[in-house]
Amino acid sequence: MRAINVGVPTFAQALAAQGAVVETVDWRPPGRGDPALAARLAPLWGDEVVEAANREAWGRLVAAEPVLVDLRPAREVVPGMTPDTILHAGPPIAWERMCGPMRGAVIGALLYERLARNEREAAALAASGGVRFEPCHHHAAVGPMAGVTSASMPVYVVEERSRGGRAYVNLNEGLGKVLRMGANSPAVLDRLRWLERTLAPLLARAIQASGGVEIRPILAEALQMGDECHNRNRAAGGQFLKLVAPHLAALDPPAADLAAVLRFMAENQHFTLQLSMAACKAALDAADGVPHSTLVTAMSRNGIEFGIRLSGRPGVWFTAPAAVPEGLWFPGYSAADANPDIGDSAITETAGLGGFAMAAAPAIVQFVGGTVDDALRYTREMYEITMGESPVYQVPALGFRGTPTGIDLRLVLQTGIQPLINTGVAHREPGIGQIGAGLVRAPWECFVRALDALSRVSAPDQA
Amino acid sequence: MRAINVGVPTFAQALAAQGAVVETVDWRPPGRGDPALAARLAPLWGDEVVEAANREAWGRLVAAEPVLVDLRPAREVVPGMTPDTILHAGPPIAWERMCGPMRGAVIGALLYERLARNEREAAALAASGGVRFEPCHHHAAVGPMAGVTSASMPVYVVEERSRGGRAYVNLNEGLGKVLRMGANSPAVLDRLRWLERTLAPLLARAIQASGGVEIRPILAEALQMGDECHNRNRAAGGQFLKLVAPHLAALDPPAADLAAVLRFMAENQHFTLQLSMAACKAALDAADGVPHSTLVTAMSRNGIEFGIRLSGRPGVWFTAPAAVPEGLWFPGYSAADANPDIGDSAITETAGLGGFAMAAAPAIVQFVGGTVDDALRYTREMYEITMGESPVYQVPALGFRGTPTGIDLRLVLQTGIQPLINTGVAHREPGIGQIGAGLVRAPWECFVRALDALSRVSAPDQA
Numbered sequence: 001m002r003a004i005n006v007g008v009p010t011f012a013q014a015l016a017a018q019g020a021v022v023e024t025v026d027w028r029p030p031g032r033g034d035p036a037l038a039a040r041l042a043p044l045w046g047d048e049v050v051e052a053a054n055r056e057a058w059g060r061l062v063a064a065e066p067v068l069v070d071l072r073p074a075r076e077v078v079p080g081m082t083p084d085t086i087l088h089a090g091p092p093i094a095w096e097r098m099c100g101p102m103r104g105a106v107i108g109a110l111l112y113e114r115l116a117r118n119e120r121e122a123a124a125l126a127a128s129g130g131v132r133f134e135p136c137h138h139h140a141a142v143g144p145m146a147g148v149t150s151a152s153m154p155v156y157v158v159e160e161r162s163r164g165g166r167a168y169v170n171l172n173e174g175l176g177k178v179l180r181m182g183a184n185s186p187a188v189l190d191r192l193r194w195l196e197r198t199l200a201p202l203l204a205r206a207i208q209a210s211g212g213v214e215i216r217p218i219l220a221e222a223l224q225m226g227d228e229c230h231n232r233n234r235a236a237g238g239q240f241l242k243l244v245a246p247h248l249a250a251l252d253p254p255a256a257d258l259a260a261v262l263r264f265m266a267e268n269q270h271f272t273l274q275l276s277m278a279a280c281k282a283a284l285d286a287a288d289g290v291p292h293s294t295l296v297t298a299m300s301r302n303g304i305e306f307g308i309r310l311s312g313r314p315g316v317w318f319t320a321p322a323a324v325p326e327g328l329w330f331p332g333y334s335a336a337d338a339n340p341d342i343g344d345s346a347i348t349e350t351a352g353l354g355g356f357a358m359a360a361a362p363a364i365v366q367f368v369g370g371t372v373d374d375a376l377r378y379t380r381e382m383y384e385i386t387m388g389e390s391p392v393y394q395v396p397a398l399g400f401r402g403t404p405t406g407i408d409l410r411l412v413l414q415t416g417i418q419p420l421i422n423t424g425v426a427h428r429e430p431g432i433g434q435i436g437a438g439l440v441r442a443p444w445e446c447f448v449r450a451l452d453a454l455s456r457v458s459a460p461d462q463a
Numbered sequence: 464m465r466a467i468n469v470g471v472p473t474f475a476q477a478l479a480a481q482g483a484v485v486e487t488v489d490w491r492p493p494g495r496g497d498p499a500l501a502a503r504l505a506p507l508w509g510d511e512v513v514e515a516a517n518r519e520a521w522g523r524l525v526a527a528e529p530v531l532v533d534l535r536p537a538r539e540v541v542p543g544m545t546p547d548t549i550l551h552a553g554p555p556i557a558w559e560r561m562c563g564p565m566r567g568a569v570i571g572a573l574l575y576e577r578l579a580r581n582e583r584e585a586a587a588l589a590a591s592g593g594v595r596f597e598p599c600h601h602h603a604a605v606g607p608m609a610g611v612t613s614a615s616m617p618v619y620v621v622e623e624r625s626r627g628g629r630a631y632v633n634l635n636e637g638l639g640k641v642l643r644m645g646a647n648s649p650a651v652l653d654r655l656r657w658l659e660r661t662l663a664p665l666l667a668r669a670i671q672a673s674g675g676v677e678i679r680p681i682l683a684e685a686l687q688m689g690d691e692c693h694n695r696n697r698a699a700g701g702q703f704l705k706l707v708a709p710h711l712a713a714l715d716p717p718a719a720d721l722a723a724v725l726r727f728m729a730e731n732q733h734f735t736l737q738l739s740m741a742a743c744k745a746a747l748d749a750a751d752g753v754p755h756s757t758l759v760t761a762m763s764r765n766g767i768e769f770g771i772r773l774s775g776r777p778g779v780w781f782t783a784p785a786a787v788p789e790g791l792w793f794p795g796y797s798a799a800d801a802n803p804d805i806g807d808s809a810i811t812e813t814a815g816l817g818g819f820a821m822a823a824a825p826a827i828v829q830f831v832g833g834t835v836d837d838a839l840r841y842t843r844e845m846y847e848i849t850m851g852e853s854p855v856y857q858v859p860a861l862g863f864r865g866t867p868t869g870i871d872l873r874l875v876l877q878t879g880i881q882p883l884i885n886t887g888v889a890h891r892e893p894g895i896g897q898i899g900a901g902l903v904r905a906p907w908e909c910f911v912r913a914l915d916a917l918s919r920v921s922a923p924d925q926a
Contacts, residue, residue: 245725
């Protein structure tokens with residue numbers, strides 16, 4: 001006798017015990033077996049209004065053409081940026097509820113902006129209501145880890161040329177003790193000032209001289225070179241350096257400045273993480289706001305809560321508590337030291353890169369844990385919850401299959417598969433910095449809450 | 464009934480026809496079934512003198528530490544280089560027997576050196592005996608494709624720090640119409656002069672200022688980034704640029720020169736092929752000359768003949784006619800236009816890179832043909848004929864297994880598996896250039912002849 005067992009393994013076990021050959025299909029009931037959830041989910045399938053909305057949203061996502069056009073102080077370009085604004089990662093959060101690394105970064109930003117003379121003054125200012133805290137995502141921006149961005153910080157300006165939007169992101173400071181990980185020592189602030197005064201003005205002129213740097217070809221090439229464009233960015237870094245170094249040299253800057261800028265870009269293996277993030281943000285914003293679409297247009301974390309956003313419900317966050325990533329720890333640290341998941345960088349997974357493209361980056365398992373087979377398996381799994389395969393970003397190890405792109409809320413709830421994210425991990429105390437890297441899943445509850453919100457819209461034309 | 468069939472498939476077919484389950488083992492008799500060859504091969508197995516020699520040779524190969532220390536005109540550094548010397552790829556060959564692209568390159572080199580005023584004069588000089596033609600390999604050097612290197616051409620100086628040898632190689636000119644592919648137009652010569660007068664002096668000072676560039680870490684990293692370091696070199700190019708660009712900038716050269724040098728390095732996707740080749744040459748020369756070793760220390764082609772060299776028989780070439788690679792052709796060309804296999808670049812395969820490391824470079828199948836599975840299969844196959852796995856160069860897609868390193872003459876003859884080479888293909892006429900890229904096998908006859916030579920050495924102590 002030969003049998004195929006679908007779902008619950010008990011039958012297969014009984015048959016196998018009697019010597020029968022059993023093929024097992026890993027099927028789970030929709031909504032993880034919650035009948036109420038399954039009932040709310042069912043009407044979204046086969047609804048032509050939803051299907052058409054998703055085709056539109058997904059089409060915009062993959063047609064997006066992000067081009068790096070400038071690098072300016074945030075106050076000059078980020079919409080709604082004021083001198084007292086501090087942008088942060090994830091859904092909205094008040095100072096009182098912020099996690100350690102985000103507080104550390106906020107204190108660092110207030111010192112950097114000279115809005116406070118010391119840590120104590122900075123904390124008092126933050127607690128007094130004298131600082132306007134806003135999510136990056138509310139200002140067309142993204143920021144890795146704490147995501148803290150203040151008015152004087154230079155931000156990349158990425159133009160989305162298929163529909164005309166713009167996205168913004170700060171500069172990458174490198175690894176270890178850096179503001180985005182919650183560190184705020186004088187060395188951290190000195191580096192931020194050097195980025196502002198030396199690197200950014202030069203790099204801005206080089207970007208302008210280049211006529212704009214198309215980001216998609218850089219990321220597509222990087223995927224062929226072992227980057228997944230979230231936690232591994234060294235190939236993209238090399239490609240970006242190849243593009244801008246000749247323009248930097250042609251500016252004829254002081255040799256010492258040029259050498260220092262080139263060295264910083266060359267030695268910072270995550271220098272282009274921000275370009276990847278801004279490109280993904282620009283593409284997902286292009287896909288945002290399509291009524292009735294179940295496309296997930298943001299996944300982001302403030303270190304306390306994880307939030308997702310839906311194309312069909314623009315501007316609304318569906319949140320749940322953030323989990324602690326599982327991964328590899330730098331010497332001397334463990335999971336007990338780890339802050340829960342933090343940062344806007346999951347925008348890369350939302351657009352089909354990062355954890356979704358791990359099969360393109362086998363070497364990353366040495367940084368986040370697991371085996372090369374795990375990397376292949378993760379990408380294959382993400383095809384189950386995405387609307388399609390990228391026509392631009394390909395995975396050589398999967399025979400050049402496009403990356404799994406565009407998370408469908410319905411597929412997550414149908415399959416029970418939570419989106420996988422590659423991420424850095426910050427120490428939970430302010431001032432320390434990065435302590436490891438690993439993997440984490442987007443919380444199930446976010447997706448259930450998004451469905452609830454959709455279900456409360458009784459008919460599509462009232463959305 | 465369940466059966467295992469070893470070798471000849473007839474038995475398996477008969478069993479399968481009767482419904483039996485048959486596992487087939489792909490075994491072939493030693494020496495491809497030639498009893499005389501097998502008889503000459505047998506004494507080399509289990510001979511402790513040979514085994515010890517191979518341990519010594521292989522140990523030297525993988526312990527080699529190639530470091531780029533300088534870039535100088537060939538006449539200043541290459542041993543035995545004279546103003547009338549022209550080095551070429553492969554085993555020795557006279558002007559009369561040279562293939563089209565090698566003749567084209569020789570004519571170009573004579574014009575570049577101003578030893579002739581036009582093509583006709585150059586050809587007459589070459590035919591007159593007024594030029595000293597020598598293999599690169601006879602001067603501790605290697606050269607890709609035609610390998611033509613003349614006295615004024617700048618060559619990298621690579622120091623092998625574990626044993627103290629040096630290897631030399633010319634600069635990479637880019638793709639298409641280039642001297643190494645047999646082109647010799649004024650544009651080709653102008654580029655060679657720009658390399659000599661602008662790029663080389665600057666890059667030499669940057670290399671000196673760096674204190675020497677270790678090549679092994681660049682190649683090891685490149686293998687994690689989709690290069691196989693022969694026909695795909697873009698990751699290594701990015702890594703090398705990251706290392707030298709800051710030093711170039713610190714020299715404070717004229718901005719236009721610096722920009723042009725950085726642009727040339729950035730846009731030439733094969734700029735570091737030469738570093739890969741010189742590193743492999745340095746490592747294999749360190750392993751050369753171990754009496755009784757059956758390690759292959761060079762595979763090289765002059766466009767007419769393919770030659771191999773053995774550690775235990777230093778300086779001797781074992782040759783056979785070169786084959787035409789199978790691959791992908793640039794638009795407008797076909798196999799009928801292809802010159803047979805040419806170049807010293809198979810030194811990379813000899814050291815465990817290139818075709819032997821194809822599993823690290825899945826994207827290369829889009830350039831040389833085949834599928835990603837083929838790339839994995841080729842590397843797995845090469846483990847059958849190599850002495851060990853590199854402790855330095857790893858393949859992520861094979862769970863970070865070391866590349867198959869150090870071809871054992873005995874294993875080639877035992878298994879019948881010919882070494883696989885990734886290669887560019889030149890047009891068979893002089894003056895045209897590259898027309899494609901593909902794969903080719905080292906000719907079986909080379910290995911048979913090498914065995915014959917070993918067999919004529921009656922006892923180990925007389926070798």
